[in-house]
Amino acid sequence: MTYLSELFASRELFYNLTMRDVKGKYRRTVLGQLWSLINPLATMLVYTLVFSFIFRARPSEGDPSGLDIYPLWLMTGLLPWMFFTRVVNGGMSSVIGNGGLIKKVYFPRMHLPFSVAGSVGYTWAIEMGVLTVALTVFGGMPLIWVPVALVFMVMLALFALGLAMLLAIGNVYFRDLQHFTTIALQMWMYLTPIIYPIHLVEDQAERHGQWILDVYKLNPMERFVSVFRELLYDNRWPDLSDSLVCVAWTVVMFTLGFLVFKRSEKRLAELL
Amino acid sequence: MSEAAVVVDDVSKKFRLYKEKNDSLKTALMRGRRSVHEDFWALRDVSFEVPEGSTFGLVGRNGSGKSTLLKCLAKILYPNSGSITSKGKVASLLEVGSGFHPELSGRENVYLNGSILGMSRKDVARKFDEIVEFSGVRKFIDQPVKNYSSGMYVRLGFSVAINVDPDVLVVDEILAVGDAAFQAKCKEKFAEFRRAGKTVILVTHSMGNIRDMCDHAAWLDNGTLRQVGDAQSVMSAYTADIGKGDR
Ligand SMILES: Nc1ncnc2c1ncn2[C@@H]1O[C@H](COP(=O)(O)OP(=O)(O)O)[C@@H](O)[C@H]1O
Ligand SMILES: [Mg+2]
Numbered sequence: 001m002t003y004l005s006e007l008f009a010s011r012e013l014f015y016n017l018t019m020r021d022v023k024g025k026y027r028r029t030v031l032g033q034l035w036s037l038i039n040p041l042a043t044m045l046v047y048t049l050v051f052s053f054i055f056r057a058r059p060s061e062g063d064p065s066g067l068d069i070y071p072l073w074l075m076t077g078l079l080p081w082m083f084f085t086r087v088v089n090g091g092m093s094s095v096i097g098n099g100g101l102i103k104k105v106y107f108p109r110m111h112l113p114f115s116v117a118g119s120v121g122y123t124w125a126i127e128m129g130v131l132t133v134a135l136t137v138f139g140g141m142p143l144i145w146v147p148v149a150l151v152f153m154v155m156l157a158l159f160a161l162g163l164a165m166l167l168a169i170g171n172v173y174f175r176d177l178q179h180f181t182t183i184a185l186q187m188w189m190y191l192t193p194i195i196y197p198i199h200l201v202e203d204q205a206e207r208h209g210q211w212i213l214d215v216y217k218l219n220p221m222e223r224f225v226s227v228f229r230e231l232l233y234d235n236r237w238p239d240l241s242d243s244l245v246c247v248a249w250t251v252v253m254f255t256l257g258f259l260v261f262k263r264s265e266k267r268l269a270e271l272l
Numbered sequence: 273m274s275e276a277a278v279v280v281d282d283v284s285k286k287f288r289l290y291k292e293k294n295d296s297l298k299t300a301l302m303r304g305r306r307s308v309h310e311d312f313w314a315l316r317d318v319s320f321e322v323p324e325g326s327t328f329g330l331v332g333r334n335g336s337g338k339s340t341l342l343k344c345l346a347k348i349l350y351p352n353s354g355s356i357t358s359k360g361k362v363a364s365l366l367e368v369g370s371g372f373h374p375e376l377s378g379r380e381n382v383y384l385n386g387s388i389l390g391m392s393r394k395d396v397a398r399k400f401d402e403i404v405e406f407s408g409v410r411k412f413i414d415q416p417v418k419n420y421s422s423g424m425y426v427r428l429g430f431s432v433a434i435n436v437d438p439d440v441l442v443v444d445e446i447l448a449v450g451d452a453a454f455q456a457k458c459k460e461k462f463a464e465f466r467r468a469g470k471t472v473i474l475v476t477h478s479m480g481n482i483r484d485m486c487d488h489a490a491w492l493d494n495g496t497l498r499q500v501g502d503a504q505s506v507m508s509a510y511t512a513d514i515g516k517g518d519r
Pocket of ligand 2: 338339340
């Protein structure tokens with residue numbers, strides 16, 4: 001049986017591990033699933049207060065949607081980012097966190113990071129659903145763009161998974177990699193135009209040199225965030241080159257993570 | 273002798289024993305320190321066959337490589353050289369109840385654990401009553417397992433694992449858990465297995481267990497195979513060696 005067919009044959013395990021996380025997380029808390037929405041809402045309030053009210057970040061008006069509401073603009077970029085970091089962090093620690101299981105039972109280990117993406121993706125889907133409703137209520141037309149957005153959501157999930165699988169293996173060899181990743185993700189977030197609009201960077205690039213913008217565009221998350229904004233906030237087709245770059249990053253990162261994980265998988269039980 | 277259910281062919285397994293283990297990126301990058309290790313052969317050139325339908329005992333002192341061999345059989349570890357081929361589905365009872373989620377109910381955990389062990393949802397549903405009956409925790413099956421006593425935890429885990437219905441069952445010192453009544457039930461289950469023509473490979477420290485249950489046995493000593501054959505003669509050789517008390 002080839003690796004892929006075994007993975008596919010055990011998809012029920014993927015589903016069960018995903019549901020273990022989904023159910024386990026909010027079980028027996030008073031608000032249950034609602035908790036998952038409180039965290040993004042609180043973040044939205046704080047960022048809006050600090051970056052829109054105090055720092056006066058002014059994203060351009062949605063074209064053609066005509067939306068001009070900072071919190072909604074923020075969330076169209078922030079929710080994908082939060083999903084990305086949760087998959088990277090969770091997927092990365094999923095191997096070490098389930099060390100006991102890996103040492104005791106045989107099963108395709110790749111289901112561990114996959115199921116993290118599954119359960120985090122479940123929460124993300126709910127958040128994006130709520131956001132879509134809010135965008136519609138405030139006058140946007142995101143609904144017809146939802147199918148395209150779903151394609152990009154799957155792509156972002158695969159991209160994040162690829163990185164998570166790579167780091168999960170790295171984490172087995174270097175147990176402090178998690179700390180470095182946390183710091184790196186923090187810096188990465190501020191280097192991605194999520195809470196401030198890219199035109200602020202463009203202004204600086206005009207003054208100090210085009211290379212600044214070129215470097216900025218090397219960041220795959222800049223492309224993903226901009227695609228989600230174009231689809232859901234602006235309500236138009238995303239820039240073609242952005243889309244192609246997203247596809248390329250997804251293919252490269254997922255393939256790399258998959259191959260590295262697959263190669264190390266058999267040795268995990270003795271490394272842990 | 274009938275056909276072999278499992279063929280262990282010239283298997284060697286090496287572990288790295290670290291004198292100085294460097295698993296931190298900080299020391300690796302900043303001080304350029306590398307790990308220093310020594311190779312340790314936990315199994316060396318082990319070959320034997322387990323006949324189909326037999327109950328096969330594995331004996332040897334602590335640290336002789338029994339668990340390592342069982343883990344290789346269960347595909348948890350991979351031998352450095354040699355190969356293991358088994359006929360049909362192999363299930364292992366190395367530690368039961370791993371993978372239980374404390375917040376989920378016993379029922380949900382039975383499904384989760386079943387699928388970790390390779391059962392489909394349909395299989396679990398079909399066997400659910402039998403599993404719960406065997407474990408004796410029916411009254412608590414809809415309680416979160418964090419409220420279970422450790423005995424209940426183990427019994428439920430064991431019941432799931434034993435109902436996987438494999439062709440070859442691999443068991444490591446599991447008979448030590450649970451009270452006498454539960455142990456008796458387990459032995460009965462193994463006997464049922466044997467009657468159904470399935471193969472059981474087990475490690476146990478109780479000579480009594482080996483005598484009542486096994487028809488074949490292998491004796492491992494410091495990672496090498498000392499003797500393999502019918503349980504009677506392997507056991508008497510092994511007991512005689514222990515009796516010499518050279519360690
Ligand atoms: N993951 C591991 N890393 C290093 N050494 C190990 C590992 N697992 C087992 N060993 C060593 O291999 C030897 C055989 O162990 P084991 O198979 O557990 O013996 P047994 O089950 O017969 O008591 C022991 O010396 C043990 O210390
Ligand atoms: Mg052992």
